[in-house]
Amino acid sequence: MNKVFSVRDLRFTYPKSEIEAVQGISFDVHEGEVFGLLGPSGAGKSTTQKILTKLFRSYQGTILYNGKDLSDYRNDYYEDIGVGFELPVHFSKLTGLENMQFFAQLYKQRTAIEPLLEQVGLLEDKDRLVATYSKGMKMRLNFVRAMLNKPKVLFLDEVTNGLDPKNARILKDQIRTFKEAGGTVFLSTHLMNDVEELCDRVAFIRGGKIVETSTPRALKIKHGQRSVTVEYYENNHTQAETFDLDGLADNAAFLRLLKEKKIETMHSGETSLDEIFIKVTGVSAHEDA
Ligand SMILES: Nc1ncnc2c1ncn2[C@@H]1O[C@H](COP(=O)(O)OP(=O)(O)OP(=O)(O)O)[C@@H](O)[C@H]1O
Ligand SMILES: [Mg+2]
Numbered sequence: 001m002n003k004v005f006s007v008r009d010l011r012f013t014y015p016k017s018e019i020e021a022v023q024g025i026s027f028d029v030h031e032g033e034v035f036g037l038l039g040p041s042g043a044g045k046s047t048t049q050k051i052l053t054k055l056f057r058s059y060q061g062t063i064l065y066n067g068k069d070l071s072d073y074r075n076d077y078y079e080d081i082g083v084g085f086e087l088p089v090h091f092s093k094l095t096g097l098e099n100m101q102f103f104a105q106l107y108k109q110r111t112a113i114e115p116l117l118e119q120v121g122l123l124e125d126k127d128r129l130v131a132t133y134s135k136g137m138k139m140r141l142n143f144v145r146a147m148l149n150k151p152k153v154l155f156l157d158e159v160t161n162g163l164d165p166k167n168a169r170i171l172k173d174q175i176r177t178f179k180e181a182g183g184t185v186f187l188s189t190h191l192m193n194d195v196e197e198l199c200d201r202v203a204f205i206r207g208g209k210i211v212e213t214s215t216p217r218a219l220k221i222k223h224g225q226r227s228v229t230v231e232y233y234e235n236n237h238t239q240a241e242t243f244d245l246d247g248l249a250d251n252a253a254f255l256r257l258l259k260e261k262k263i264e265t266m267h268s269g270e271t272s273l274d275e276i277f278i279k280v281t282g283v284s285a286h287e288d289a
Contacts, residue, residue: 010061023208036199040283045188082151088142092131107149224270232261
């Protein structure tokens, strides 16, 4: 597995601040994966992204990008990466298309703008001033901006935050397509839906420290219970019984239930990522949403 990023003991303190915003984190991002950095508000997600995208240079620790120290890269690094900022930054007095033309000319390598606008459903609105765009439109334009230079690595900071399900779906589909074409994604979020659908691996960050790194599936198994709950309909109402997953095939009570009752639902006891988020970070994923 090729490591696109190898981060070791990364530390960062904002000027005039007394506490480290990032307190010695280590992780790898593999080529072709969607790596999720998850954590509550103030955990250090955006700070980490800003360091990895070379907006902040006064960090401690080591960051290797494709095996070479990040600080040894010059502007060529920006040709490789696409950045979706937490808060979209556009010129409101220019149209959507003019904005993208402006940002595209900053790069040597470019891709056609209109197909990108079309993919996120903005082609019809390309000649409208960004000042008249809705929030969802600005977020989609933000994504297009990140894709202008045909990046190898996409950094996306809370890219679906505040979007309605339809717009969130459009962006998630785009992220998946990017990955399927071989791209690598570094995604910061506190939205567990995004994680469930997109992330291959995740690291939970809390108070500037990584508290757990895993895959969504392994997390669910680790934090879940090995049980299955069967809901069935009897005497005009729904009843439920829970069984141990181990030995289920020989569990007479379970088998009898399957044979004799009208089953409504059957769920194994894996924990939702929302619950894991609370358990691991100590904070609800929705508290700051
Ligand atoms: N410009 C700044 N100056 C000083 N401290 C800052 C600055 N920006 C962020 N911080 C602090 O650094 C810590 C990490 O902030 P960061 O923005 O990285 O969090 P986050 O995980 O992205 O949170 P959110 O989910 O709210 O976006 C917080 O304690 C925050 O108050
Ligand atoms: Mg943030």
